[in-house]
Amino acid sequence: MALWLTIIGMGLVTYAIRLFPILALDRFPIPPRLRQALRYVPPAVLSAIIFPELFIRDNALDISFSNERLLAGLFAILLALISRNVLFTIGAGMATFWFLQWLGV
Amino acid sequence: MSPRSEFLAGVRFQLPILLGVIPFGVIYGVLGIGAGLSPELAQAMSSVVFAGSAQFIGAQMIKEASPALVIVLTTFVVNLRHMLYAASVQPYIQHLSTRWKWGLAYLLTDEAYATVIVHYQRGGELKHKHWFYLGAGLTLWASWQSSTLVGVVFGSAAQIPAAWGLDFTLALTFIGIVFTSLKDRPTAAAALSAGAVAVLGAGLQYKLGLMLAALVGITVGVILEESKAVKSKQ
Numbered sequence: 001m002a003l004w005l006t007i008i009g010m011g012l013v014t015y016a017i018r019l020f021p022i023l024a025l026d027r028f029p030i031p032p033r034l035r036q037a038l039r040y041v042p043p044a045v046l047s048a049i050i051f052p053e054l055f056i057r058d059n060a061l062d063i064s065f066s067n068e069r070l071l072a073g074l075f076a077i078l079l080a081l082i083s084r085n086v087l088f089t090i091g092a093g094m095a096t097f098w099f100l101q102w103l104g105v
Numbered sequence: 106m107s108p109r110s111e112f113l114a115g116v117r118f119q120l121p122i123l124l125g126v127i128p129f130g131v132i133y134g135v136l137g138i139g140a141g142l143s144p145e146l147a148q149a150m151s152s153v154v155f156a157g158s159a160q161f162i163g164a165q166m167i168k169e170a171s172p173a174l175v176i177v178l179t180t181f182v183v184n185l186r187h188m189l190y191a192a193s194v195q196p197y198i199q200h201l202s203t204r205w206k207w208g209l210a211y212l213l214t215d216e217a218y219a220t221v222i223v224h225y226q227r228g229g230e231l232k233h234k235h236w237f238y239l240g241a242g243l244t245l246w247a248s249w250q251s252s253t254l255v256g257v258v259f260g261s262a263a264q265i266p267a268a269w270g271l272d273f274t275l276a277l278t279f280i281g282i283v284f285t286s287l288k289d290r291p292t293a294a295a296a297l298s299a300g301a302v303a304v305l306g307a308g309l310q311y312k313l314g315l316m317l318a319a320l321v322g323i324t325v326g327v328i329l330e331e332s333k334a335v336k337s338k339q
Contacts, residue, residue: 002173003146009177010163011153014184019210021191026199030192036330037323038189043292044299044322045183046279048315049162051300052307053276059308069273076280086281087125093277097270 072097108236115240118220126157126216126245127252132274133160134256135265139272140168144257151253155246156214159183161275166312175311182319190218194238197225201235209235212242215282291333295326 021030030038054073055061063070076093083089106114130151137147142164150160159180166176190213198209221238225231265271287293299322306314 003142003167004149006167006173006176007146007150007153007163009173010150010159010180011155013177013181014154014156014159014187015211017181017184017187018191018213019207021188022195022198022206022210023203025192025195035189035192037327038186038192040292040295040323040326041189041319042186043283043287043296044319044326045185045315046158046283047296047300047322048303048318049158049183050276050279050283051304052314053273055304056307061304069270069276072273073276073280076277077284080281080284081287084285086278086285089281089285090274090277093280094274097273101268101270 068097068100071100106230106233108233111233111236112240115220115224115237115242116244118224118237119216119241119244122216122220123244123248126248129157129274129278130249130252131256131259132271133157133164134253134258135260136161136256136272136275137164137253138257138260139265139267140164142167144261147257147260148250148253151250154180155211155249156180156184156187157249158275158279165272165275171312179312179315182316186215187213187218190215190222193222194218194225197231198235198238200231205235209238209242212238212246214242214245217242217245291326291329294329295322298322298325 050073054067054070055063057067057069065071072093075096076089079092080086080089133151134147137150137160138144142150147164150163154160154163162183163176163180166179171179191210194209194213198206201209217238220241224237224241225234283296287296299318301318302321303314303318306317308314309317
C-alpha cells in the first residue's frame with residue numbers, strides 16, 4: 001500500500017511539473033533568470049546520477065582498474081563526445097563493460 | 106493539413122525514436138521486478154509516472170527502502186527539466202481547451218518534446234498541429250507501456266543474474282544524453298561540478314548529495330554563462 005502511495009506521489013509531482021507552466025504561463029511568464037537556470041538542470045542532475053554510479057562501489061570510492069563500471073563509463077563518455085549518438089554510446093558502453101568483466105582484470 | 110494527417114505524421118516522426126525507447130522500457134520492466142516491485146506496481150509506474158529516468162531511479166530507491174518523501178522529492182528534481190519543455194510548448198498550445206492542455210501535458214516526455222517542438226518551430230498553420238503532438242505522444246505512450254509489459258513478464262519468468270549488470274544501462278543512457286549534447290563550457294562545467302559534488306556527497310542520507318550536486322552544477326553553469334556574457338560585452 002505504501003508503495004502505491006509513493007508511486008502516486010511520483011506521478012503527481014511529475015504531472016504538476018508538466019502541467020503547471022502550460023496552464024499558468026498565460027498569466028505568469030517565467031522570469032529570464034529562472035529560465036536560464038533551468039537549462040542547466042538536465043546536465044547537472046543527470047551527471048549527479050552518473051558519477052556516483054561509476055566512482056562508488058560498495059559505499060566507497062573506487063578508482064582502481066578493477067572497477068569495470070568506471071572504465072567502461074569513462075570510455076562511454078569519450079564515445080559519446082565523438083559519436084554524438086546516444087544508442088551507440090549505450091551499446092558500446094555495455095559491450096565494453098561485459099568485455100572487462102569477462103577479462104576479469 | 107487535416108487533423109488526421111497531422112496525427113499520422115506525428116506517429117511517423119516518432120517511429121525512429123522508438124528504437125531507443127523500446128529497449129529502455131524492457132530494461133525498466135526487468136529492473137523493476139529485480140528491485141522487488143510487484144508486476145502490477147512496476148507496470149503502474151509506467152502509466153502513473155511515465156518518465157523513464159525517474160522510474161529507473163524510483164525503482165532503485167524503492168529497492169534501497171528509501172523513505173517515500175525522499176523518493177518523491179528526488180523525482181521532482183530529476184523531472185524538473187520538463188518544466189522547461191512545458192514552458193517552450195506553451196505558446197503553441199495556448200489557444201486549446203483546458204481538456205486538451207491537461208491531456209497533452211501528461212504526454213510531455215523528453216522524446217515527445219524533441220519531435221513536437223521541431224514540428225512547431227517549422228512554422229505554418231497552427232490550427233491542427235496539436236493532433237501531431239497527440240499522435241507523437243500516444244505512439245510513445247503505447248510503446249512505453251507495452252515494452253514495460255514485456256520487461257515485467259520476462260523479469261518475472263526468468264531470474265536475470267545481477268552479474269549481467271543491466272542496471273548499468275541507466276548510467277550509460279544518461280552518459281549518452283548528457284555527453285552527446287555538450288555544447289559549451291558552462292554546460293560542461295555544470296555537468297562536471299555536479300558529478301564531483303555527487304561523488305563527494307554520496308554517503309549523505311536522503312539523496313542529499315544528489316540535491317546538493319544539482320544545485321552546485323546549476324549555479325556553476327549560470328555563473329560561467331554570466332561571466333562569458335560580460336566578457337563578450339567588453
